[in-house]
Amino acid sequence: MPMNRKKVMIVDPSPIFIRKLKTTIQTNETLVDVIEAGTINAAEDILRNQQLDVVFLDIGFPQEQVVRLIDAIKGAAREMRLVLLASHDAVATQAAGLQERADAFLPKEHAVGLRLADLIHEMIRLQ
Numbered sequence: 001m002p003m004n005r006k007k008v009m010i011v012d013p014s015p016i017f018i019r020k021l022k023t024t025i026q027t028n029e030t031l032v033d034v035i036e037a038g039t040i041n042a043a044e045d046i047l048r049n050q051q052l053d054v055v056f057l058d059i060g061f062p063q064e065q066v067v068r069l070i071d072a073i074k075g076a077a078r079e080m081r082l083v084l085l086a087s088h089d090a091v092a093t094q095a096a097g098l099q100e101r102a103d104a105f106l107p108k109e110h111a112v113g114l115r116l117a118d119l120i121h122e123m124i125r126l127q
Contacts (some may be wrong), residue, residue, distance in 0.1 A: 006124050007050060009035045011043040011069070012058040012085065017108065021056060021116075028117045029124050040065040047072055054081040054123045058108075070101055081123045 008025055010018050015038065022034045035050065037043035040061050046052075047069075055073055059066050073082055082101070087108045104119055 004031070006032045006053040007035060008032055008054045008056065008124070009037055009043060009046055009050075009052050010056045011037045011040065011061075012056070013038055013060065014058075017058075024116055025120050028120050032124060040069050043069055044072060047076055051077065052080055054083065056083045056085055058085045058087070060087055074101065083119065083123060 006029070010021050012018050012021070018036050018038070022036065025032055025034055035046055035052070037046055043055075043057075047055075057066065057069065057073075070082065073080055081103045083104045083106060084102045085106055085108050104123065106116070106119060
């Protein structure tokens with residue numbers, strides 16, 4: 001019986017960070033397709049056209065756009081996992097109001113190594 005491939009979307013304005021996170025995901029999970037979105041609008045288009053299992057979302061975008069995308073994610077599929085990413089303390093403070101709607105929260109400075117590998121494994125395996 002073939003294993004189902006999981007679909008993970010990374011929503012981040014930094015192509016360098018997307019590439020780093022994508023490489024980490026693909027290194028730790030073999031049956032995963034990673035989809036990249038550099039803007040909230042691109043992420044919304046992808047969300048409308050594909051079924052996703054996990055979304056990694058940088059909350060550094062304007063707050064109203066982040067909230068709109070979270071609403072769309074939560075409305076699209078109850079079982080879809082959401083991981084919020086923040087790049088510095090000011091944004092992390094903003095995250096406090098959004099954390100309750102996410103399955104996990106990860107400061108970008110911790111988005112490397114074992115902690116990230118464990119989080120990826122946990123989010124993908126929960127599907």
